[in-house]
Amino acid sequence: MKFLPLVIANLKRHKLRTLLTTLSVTLALFLFASLRSVVTTLSAGSEVSSASRMVVQNSTAFVIxxxxxxxxxxxxxxxxxxxxxxxxxxxxxxxxxxxxxxxxxxxxxxxxxxxxxxxxxxxxxxxxxxxxxxxxxxxxxxxxxxxxxxxxxxxxxxxxxxxxxxxxxxxxxxxxxxxxxxxxxxxxxxxxxxxxxxxxxxxxxxxxxxxxxxxxxxxxxxxxxxxxAPTKTGTEKAFASGFASMWGNVKLLMSTIGMAVVFAILLVTANAMMMNQRERTSEVAVMKTVGFSDRRVFGLIIIEAAVISLTGALLGLGAAALLPIVTGFGQGGFLPGFHVTIGTMLFGIAVALLLTIASGVFPAWQAARLPVVQALRRVE
Amino acid sequence: MALVEIRNVYKSFKREAQTVDVYSGLSMDFEEGSYTALMGPSGSGKSTLLNLIAGLDKPTSGTVRVEGSEVSSMTSAQLAPWRARTIGFVFQSYNLLPVLTAHQNVELPLLLTNLGKKERAERTEIALGVVGLADRMDHFPRQLSGGQEQRVAIARAIVADPTLILLDEPTGQLDSKSSEEVLELLRRLNDEFHKTIMIVTHDAKAADRAKAVLHLEKGVLLERSQLSGAGVAT
Structure with a gap:
């Protein structure tokens, strides 16, 4: 706890950058949770369909x-x-x-x-x-x-x-x-x-x-x-899946393109977080001169990355959870029962932890291994 | 036994394809309570000597002992807590953390101790009082003058009550008035608080305030001037 002011002070170093980085994580996790919820809702709709009900539709097109x-x-x-x-x-x-x-x-x-x-x-x-x-x-x-x-x-x-x-x-x-x-x-x-x-x-x-x-x-x-009028007969589960994706292959769209966008945002975020650490090489050298151990320096940088990632994740996941309540999305028959599942929330937290590792571990490891004399020579 | 014992130290650097020898068998002692200025031209190995004593660098061969502990053979994990207890380091360019206030900068070494929040605050205030900046403790480095920044850096160096204070060109970026204030402060730390001080400097005025002056050239101790106190032996 006594190191908390140090972590907070570092996060406030570039307030706008920290804010934008956190918002990037928020946006990425919001998209992640929302898109994944569309997929899980579609799947849930299919899963609850009765196994003893079958649907007969026109094989040419569902609308005929x-x-x-x-x-x-x-x-x-x-x-x-x-x-x-x-x-x-x-x-x-x-x-x-x-x-x-x-x-x-x-x-x-x-x-x-x-x-x-x-x-x-x-x-x-x-x-x-x-x-x-x-x-x-x-x-x-x-x-x-x-x-x-x-x-x-x-x-x-x-x-x-x-x-x-x-x-x-x-x-x-x-x-x-x-x-x-x-x-x-x-x-x-x-x-x-x-x-x-x-x-x-x-x-x-x-x-x-x-x-x-x-x-x-x-x-x-x-x-x-x-x-x-030739027919296409299948279980209700198959019909439910087909009905949900009648505007295109929604699941594919959600789970591939959507996730790629999320991944791209996360990469940008990780880069911003790494850049932030690289700028502080000299300060890390000073801290080591004062007596901070390699392990302590590593831990502090990881905590900073975790604060940004987890704050962003909580905001993003929270916004996604509130989405169907605030906007009424999920009502209207297309995606009945749309909600963010506990599984998606936990998955989102796991993504945030992964982001912490991706964005924090490398600069933290670099800082921990930093030869003090070399870094000080750059400063002096 | 001397506080600092340097025995038969060799140190060389690789610079591109060439090996540059800094010391070839340097030996010297520094006594507890001494105030020594290290002088010499650039590249003579003054700062390297401070780095070796602080455990920030290692000799190619030979030993460096401080208070009987062999610094040159300590691991990185052993060095960090040792440095926190034993060494106070002051840089030419102050090197305060810009995001921390003067108080927080000075408190930094105390975060590595087991002291409680209240005790840390008390010690920090005392250290800032010693350097005459008790009324500037909530200022950020950018809100202080160069001389004030360096005094905060000195407060940071003394707050954990280290055995040895090492200063690398502490007046190099200061005007004459600020330099004078810093030098006066160092003398007080030595006289009143009996701190062992080693200062690397090009400034003759700064060296005059020390009790002994060592002249290094090409890694060799050329001359030792005893001013107003004992403390250095070669």
Missing amino acids: PLPMSYANRLSSVPHVKAVTWANWFGGKYGDGKKFFAQFAIDPASYLAMYPEIQVAEDQKQAFLKERAAAIIGEGLVRSFGWKVGDNITLQGTIFPGDWTFTVRGIYHATLKEYGDDQFMFHYDYLYEKYPDRVTPGWFIMQIDDPTAAPGVAKTIDDQFRNSN
Whole structure:
């Protein structure tokens, strides 16, 4: 502790440089934690998907729908216990700045397929009975202040026009990765307005044996191979991954390009920290003349590097942890359950320690080995 | 037994492809309480002698003993605490740490002791008082004159109560008034506090204040002038 004023005084030597170096570490660790959290959230979304649910989509492109007639044919495939379907609506609310996912679903079969969606029984019945009814996640209640009975008007983008729904239920997602910010309404309501255009976007099937999934997928895809709408069938996990990366290979982008940027920032930071130490060669020589041992000099320089790295890391990781809370990022269906995991935090601390080693050990080692007479001759 | 014993010391440097011999069998003693000025032209080995005594450099052969300890054979790890206890070193260009106040600069050697914060502060204030800068303790080096900086450096050199104070051209960058103040201070440290002092200087006035003057040339002791006190033997 008695050496603390010495460490602090050295950190205050170039206040702006110390500040900028610390902020560089902050930025690097913020990016690191945020990007890694996108990857972990995407992976978590896939992991929580049921092993006994399968998804059938158009093999040409995810956005091309499938004929409704497929529902009956899928039901008759061995191991398939139940079938439901859904459509991406893609509407916007108000000025559209707050995005959330909207799905047209077959209410009874869809809710039966997804026990993760918990709705009070009376609300569920009210939703099932009314064609223009909708159920919304608790996240939307927090974001918009909606409540049961409210009329919500969405502007259709894929299906033009003003669409007014009445909120009849608020669901709670038992798994946060499922997301509590979805807006679901009756498929029939959509179909009524656009009977010529609306067919299911994708089908979801419940199978009785998860190990039979590959066989089921092959049977279905073979069956529709030569039709106008060939299918691509897979587990829900595969579908979830594909859905999350429909704007490109998000995971690859996050984990490679993003990390390269982080690494570049860290290199610049390490260089700044090393430069700072190189400028103090003469002072190290004086300290040794006074009686500071090589080991003590080494330790002091490492502590300085650690203070910068860990302060930057705590600020960066803290900012990343606050990101979904402050900005509301993570709501809106694309990345439900986005948060910075403990694992990412620990990984971030490990990166900061690595930075301490990278930026501190070499100059500290140089200072410890510094021949005093040689350094003093330079000074004198 | 002399405080400092230098026996048959050889020292040579490699300068590019050439070997430069500084000493070829130098021997001399310095007694406790002596105040010796080392004079001689540049390259005569004056500063090298201080470095060898302080353990900052090692002889090529021969021995350097201080208080009976053979400095020339100590390891780097042994030298650091020994130096903290035994040596106070003052440089020509002061070499105060610019980020520390006068008080913090003077306290630096005490950080290596087991003294508590209060005791360190007391000793630091005493040392600054001795050099007449008790009212400047919160000033940074850039806020002090050259003479004041050198006095802070002397306070740093004496604060841990070392056995030996070594000064390498301490008045080399000072004006005559500041030089006079520093030299007066050194004399007081020797007279009143009985500190053993060795000063390397080109300045005849500085040498006059010492009790003995050694003239070195090409690593050889040419002349010894005894002024007003004993303390040096060859």
